[in-house]
Amino acid sequence: NAGVTQTPKFRILKIGQSMTLQCTQDMNHNYMYWYRQDPGMGLKLIYYSVGAGITDKGEVPNGYNVSRSTTEDFPLRLELAAPSQTSVYFCASSDSNNEKLFFGSGTQLSVL
């Protein structure tokens, strides 16, 4: 089982560039989440989705966008990268019955 797969693992962006962080899960989970983790800090929720076609903002959504066109995929879009978006990004998913959170291995993003 692949679980939650994130790509890329590492990326360096210049200020003002845009990119999409990919997240795919093969467990047929209906809930999906995007978190960022800054050094020494806990995880902050960016966006989440409770099913295909449904997304909602978390604690720190500014500068990001998401879509959920299928159950499996939940990409995160950065439109105009800023140094403040330098962080490690984690995608997670869970099932409405079990609720145990499964995490991807993360994307380390640097904006210079």
Add this chain to the structure above:
Amino acid sequence: KQEVTQIPAALSVPEGENLVLNCSFTDSAIYNLQWFRQDPGKGLTSLLLIQSSQREQTSGRLNASLDKSSGRSTLYIAASQPGDSATYLCAVRPMGTYKYIFGTGTRLKVLA
């Protein structure tokens, strides 16, 4: 607003010692609480999930307890081993939401 606190931020213990990690939350209206392990440069792995109606959960050498009225959870690790060295995070899901609010974690080092 729900806030989750983990104290201490770091802990070193000799191998074989039993230890307790603490997690506090400000609002007792939670749906469940999860404990996670994070190894350096890796994603998070769910260790134990406690529903709001439960008092504790056990998995091997790990035991997690929940006291909603006092806003506290503890993770007990028996007979610690160097392989237990990692950061341990707790997260709560507030009632009426699908979000998880994370603590900043306790970095554990078990010395051989």
